[in-house]
Amino acid sequence: xxxxxxxxxxxxxxxxxxxxxxxxxxxxxxxxxxxxxxxxxxxxxxxxxxxxxxxxxxxxxxxxxxxxxxxxxxxxxxxxxxxxxxxxxxxxxxxxxxxxxxxxxxxxxxxxxxxxxxxxxxxxxxxxxxxxxxxxxxxxxxxxxxxxxxxxxxxxxxxxxxxxxxxxxxxxxxxxxxxxxxxxxxxxxxxxxxxxxxxxxxxxxxxxxxxxxxxxxxxxxxxxxxxxxxxxxxxxxxxxxxxxxxxxxxxxxxxxxxxxxxxxxxxxxxxxxxxxxxxxxxxxxxxxxxxxxxxxxxxxxxxxxxxxxxxxxxxxxxxxxxxxxxxxxxxxxxxxxxxxxxxxxxxxxxxxxxxxxxxxxxxxxxxxx
Ligand code: HEM
Numbered sequence: 001x002x003x004x005x006x007x008x009x010x011x012x013x014x015x016x017x018x019x020x021x022x023x024x025x026x027x028x029x030x031x032x033x034x035x036x037x038x039x040x041x042x043x044x045x046x047x048x049x050x051x052x053x054x055x056x057x058x059x060x061x062x063x064x065x066x067x068x069x070x071x072x073x074x075x076x077x078x079x080x081x082x083x084x085x086x087x088x089x090x091x092x093x094x095x096x097x098x099x100x101x102x103x104x105x106x107x108x109x110x111x112x113x114x115x116x117x118x119x120x121x122x123x124x125x126x127x128x129x130x131x132x133x134x135x136x137x138x139x140x141x142x143x144x145x146x147x148x149x150x151x152x153x154x155x156x157x158x159x160x161x162x163x164x165x166x167x168x169x170x171x172x173x174x175x176x177x178x179x180x181x182x183x184x185x186x187x188x189x190x191x192x193x194x195x196x197x198x199x200x201x202x203x204x205x206x207x208x209x210x211x212x213x214x215x216x217x218x219x220x221x222x223x224x225x226x227x228x229x230x231x232x233x234x235x236x237x238x239x240x241x242x243x244x245x246x247x248x249x250x251x252x253x254x255x256x257x258x259x260x261x262x263x264x265x266x267x268x269x270x271x272x273x274x275x276x277x278x279x280x281x282x283x284x285x286x287x288x289x290x291x292x293x294x295x296x297x298x299x300x301x302x303x304x305x306x307x308x309x310x311x312x313x314x315x316x317x318x319x320x321x322x323x324x325x326x327x328x329x330x331x332x333x334x335x336x337x338x339x340x341x342x343x344x345x346x347x348x349x350x351x352x353x354x355x356x357x358x359x360x361x362x363x364x365x366x367x368x369x
Contacts, residue, residue, distance in 0.1 A: 018087030018138070023070035025356040026215050027205065030091030031318060032195045035168040035180060035297045036136025037089075038143045041221060041314070042151060043097070043129025043349060044158035052104050056368035058157045059094075062133075063362035065153060066092045069146045077153070083145040088137045090146060094363055095132035095219055095351025104367055106210040108352045110323030111218060117334035117345070126223045126347025129161050134219075162347070164223060166299025166314045179250060179258065183226055183300050183311045184342075186243055187250025190258055191285065192295055203293045206320045212366035215355030218322050222315040223301075223347030231342045242338040244279030252281065264288070278338040284329060294319045294326055312346075322350050 021029050030036075046055070065075040072086020101107035116122060131154070135146045151160060172178040182188045193200040204217045231239065236247060244262065245252050254263035254274050264282055266274040275282050286293045299314040319325035334340070354364040 019089050020072065020087050021070060021089050021091050023067045023092075024358050027217070028091075028093050028353055028356045030093040030134065030136055031204070031217060031353060032200075033089070033091055033136070034170045034177060035189075035299060036091065036143075037138045037168060037170075038140040039134060039136040039166050039168075039299050040143050040147050041132060041134045041164045041166075042147060042160050043162045044131040044133075044154060045161045046100070046103075046130045046158050047156070050103075050157050052368060054157055055100070055103065056365075058154060059363040059365070059368055061153045062092075062094060062150060063357060065146075065149055066094075066363075069142075069149065075149050075153075078149055079152075080145065080148075083141060085139070085142060088139040088142045090135065090137040090142055092146060092150065093132075093134045093136075093219075093353060095134075095353045096364070097128065097130045097132070097349065097351055099130050101352075106212060106367060108206060108209040108213045108216070108218065108321075110321035110327075111350060111352050112323065113350060114220070114322070114327060114330065114348050117330060119334050119340055120345045120348070122348050123346050126162055126164070127349055129349050129351070131158055132219070132221070132349070132351045164221075164299075164301065164314050164347075166301045168297075168299050180298065182298055182313050183228065183302075184231055184239070185247055186245070187247075187258060188298050188313075189296060190245075190250050191281070193293055199293070200295065202320075203325070204295050204318050204320060209320075212364070213352065213354065217318045217320060217353050218326075219351045219353055220315075220317040220319075220322060220326050221347070221349045221351070222317075222345050223312060224315050225310060225312045225344045225346050227342045227344070228311050241276055242279065242342075244275035244281035276338065278336050280333070280337050280339045283333055283337055289329055289332065292325050292329060294329065313343075318353075 068075040070090055074081030074084045098111050133150050135143050137143045168180045170177055170180040179187050179189045193203050206213050206216050240246055250258040251260055252262040254266040264275055268274055295318040297316040301312050301314055303310045317326055357363050
């Protein structure tokens with residue numbers, strides 16, 4: 001099965017019986033999978049002297065780890081093998097930051113660090129990186145354990161530069177998949193192209209980059225702090241106006257159901273647009289952006305320091321080309337988005353995610369062999 005989800009239980013909803021996700025495929029399987037319940041991202045910088053051949057050795061090691069962990073087996077060298085359990089939908093996704101291509105050549109088009117936006121307050125501690133791993137699973141112990149193994153195997157090659165931990169709930173109370181919610185309470189992910197459609201494929205998978213990157217994609221990671229204190233001072237209708245959608249269902253203010261199309265022309269009795277000119281859902285809509293689309297996935301985060309809590313969104317965006325698809329959207333939102341009053345980007349990183357691998361091959365083999 002290519003990059004698919006395999007329900008390993010008998011009947012009934014996959015969530016109830018546990019499930020595994022095959023590590024093999026044309027694409028890395030974590031990318032099109034729904035946002036994981038628990039996830040950790042680790043960015044690394046390459047150690048001095050690591051060259052293309054050494055990076056290839058690390059990718060062979062990581063490929064072995066990824067296959068073992070996805071199949072619920074301990075990876076070679078595991079010092080706590082009892083922590084490995086199967087059927088937790090564990091995926092590991094690997095990416096390369098722009099600097100890697102100074103070693104290897106064949107850089108995917110448009111893969112550069114994003115320019116700093118006027119409203120950004122980026123901390124170096126949450127930004128950049130040469131390598132990325134993102135591990136997701138239904139179970140937080142499995143995530144932490146998988147990350148520990150992958151970081152240990154990377155030690156001779158690369159050192160962690162940031163780590164981010166997040167969570168998402170994409171399952172309704174009846175056990176069926178739903179669009180999850182961010183910590184503002186908004187339904188977040190509705191406008192995404194649907195997985196498996198031609199629109200999704202054209203948005204996400206690279207087709208005109210270097211040969212090795214065909215079937216790969218890029219990932220933008222933005223750590224965005226949410227000011228819940230001032231957000232909570234708004235009325236519900238003020239909150240809904242900022243996004244242009246209803247909090248209850250995620251439906252557009254011009255519609256009734258979550259997936260109703262936005263009516264950007266609709267006016268109220270006073271002649272004002274029902275979906276405000278600066279509403280996030282209008283400004284980010286593909287019809288207002290020359291058809292540009294991205295595939296967004298979110299992870300909520302909280303970070304506690306003593307009694308103080310910071311809340312936010314680890315905003316993840318996949319697209320074939322960062323410069324062509326993501327950057328113009330980001331610039332537009334930075335200039336005018338109503339949500340800006342309650343959000344601050346504090347971290348930013350971009351990665352190329354190589355295509356998937358098959359039994360007998362390894363990650364990014366066509367770039368590094
Ligand atoms: C913390 C910051 C953000 C929050 C809370 C947020 C929230 C939302 C919500 C609730 C929606 C409407 C439902 C949906 O379609 O998913 C939405 C749509 C969207 N957002 Fe954001 N967003 C944030 C940042 C961004 C950024 C940085 C970008 C890109 C640069 C972006 C791009 C989009 C796009 C493309 C859509 C879909 C528009 C369509 O319907 O075609 N968002 N966002």
